[in-house]
Amino acid sequence: MSREMAFLKVEGISKSFKEPVSLREKLSGVERENRVLRDLSFEAEKGELLVILGSTGCGKTTLLHIICGLIKQDSGHIYLDGECIDELPPNKREVCLVFQDFALFPHMNVADNIAYGLFTRGIKREIILERVKDVLKKLDLFPLRYRKPETLSGGEKQRVALARALVVQPKLLLFDEPLSNLDVNIRKSVRKEIQRIQREYGLTSIYVTHDQYEARALADRIAVIHNGRIEQIGKPEDIFYRPQTEFVASFTEAENIFEGRVSETRPTEGLTEVTVGNTKISTAFDPDLQVGQDVKLMIRPEDIIIAKTKPVTSARNVLGGKVAGFTPHGSMFKLEIDVNGVPVSSLISRISLEEFKIKPGSNVYVVFKSSAVHIIK
């Protein structure tokens, strides 16, 4: 092939599952299909950590199972390292999957679990011992090597599952929501561990999750998947601040999504004015937008500042509104503000909430830069 090909290329993958039908329907030839993946394509570069982000049941696990050959796709091709692997059985693909429930073999101890993939490859015993020892040490599992999986904590199980995949030195490593079965308080440390190991080994990895924070913390690039298709693929900043579709925007909790109409363009000042309801909002100038055109705006809640009195600021948008309510949101509070009938939400710290004596009904100003306003085309 003349053009240089990506390390992993997934091309037009489709998969549907037959849904159970009653006997009478079966006899009359009725078949119901659940189309899980529809013509899905993406590429990943060598050494990259690509996070696939999507809601539960959107076909993420199916996609991973197809890539490692445990399920056969209905159509489409997968190329790994320049080679089409469609016809290879799972045990011949150099692709390792870290299962959501870890899938450790309960009848083997930690060392035997890790050595399993090496024994199946017919590697010499001395080399196996050496490589298992190496990876045990690298992942701080050496003292646990004779323990059975049932005696391990969730984080330890996760490390064993990771070690078992790493030790065979696969070309591609797949993670199926590896943190979802762990306690919340250890997720962060395990996530960092995964990131460290992935960087250290330079392993091309695909990491599936439904958690946008996890995705943002880990990813080199993120692919958002919806309805069996890739909705958007790009760097985390692009996904979070420049979503191309409304789904991506709402999935990444960009809560302020408004429909408006372009009312004025001012190229000299670098601004485009959009009217949402009765409110004018300034955005960065975009030559593609014409006056009178209907557009969708998105402003992330964390990009909006709240002020009690009208501030002196370089920010283009200073709008007065009334507090409709607030709810705790992680360590912050989420404030709902009614701006001339447009519901705007913003994040505010507990200290500011008390300082401004904010109650439902208080008058506040919402302040945001024109560059914080993103237009979804």
Next chain:
Amino acid sequence: MASRPSVYTMLLFVSGVTFFAIFFLSPLGALVYSVVNPFYADPAFFQRVYNIYLNLGPSKAFEELLNLVGNPIINSLQSDIIVSAIQVSLITTAVSSVVCIAFGTPLAYILSRYDFWGKSVLDTAVDLPMVLPPTVAGISLILFLGPNTPIGSFLASNGWDIIFTWKAIILAQIFVSAPFYIRSVSTAFSSVPLNLELAAKNLGASPLRTFYTVTLPLSARGVFAGWAMMWARAMGEFGATLMVSNNVPGQSYTLTTAIYWEFWAGGLFQSISAAVVLLIVSFLVLISVRILMGRR
């Protein structure tokens, strides 16, 4: 604080125990007691000793007395008929075990892991012999392989006489006992999480290797328990065996048919000894299955 059981609970308990005592414990108790006290099973014994005393004198009567006190059950256990019945039972059940394991294991795996057209039909068909009277199995085997049927006469002309020889006993045992193995093993395979098999394949194991390094070790208890039940059922096979075997004493008697034929032939002690062997075997199988399935 243990509350006193109510009258109704007591009634339930008493009725259950009574039922169990009348229908199970009493007959088996009689069997066991007849081993401890052989004269219980043979009340005419004293009459016989007295007759010997009258006809042959006191020394012969004393000899007869000694002979019977030296436990007739042990003696009959060593009789040719019972020794050969034990041999036939062990050999035939060993062969049927091998056949059931060799062919039943893949079938059980298919039933537990795959979905295919007609699976529910096959699933039901596997269970059929459990509820089918064994004599139906007997007549079916005779109609399939009997000397007057096309297949049977063809085999016989090539020196393969099956029906009405001891070989047919194996067929009868497989017919009635295979479902016990297949059902139990298929349940055991289903209890192994599919993800573990997928993980093994993902780590480079071939399907066969996945089976014997992951699936089989994790379902070993169930497989062994299934085999134990299958073997016990094969040992206990009677109705079909009676029909398809030629029933030659000391040659093609199994333990179960020996109980039957010896009883009618007047060899009560032989019957009792065969029955006791089977009782012990059944008890051991039950205990081992309980230990295997209970501990987890």
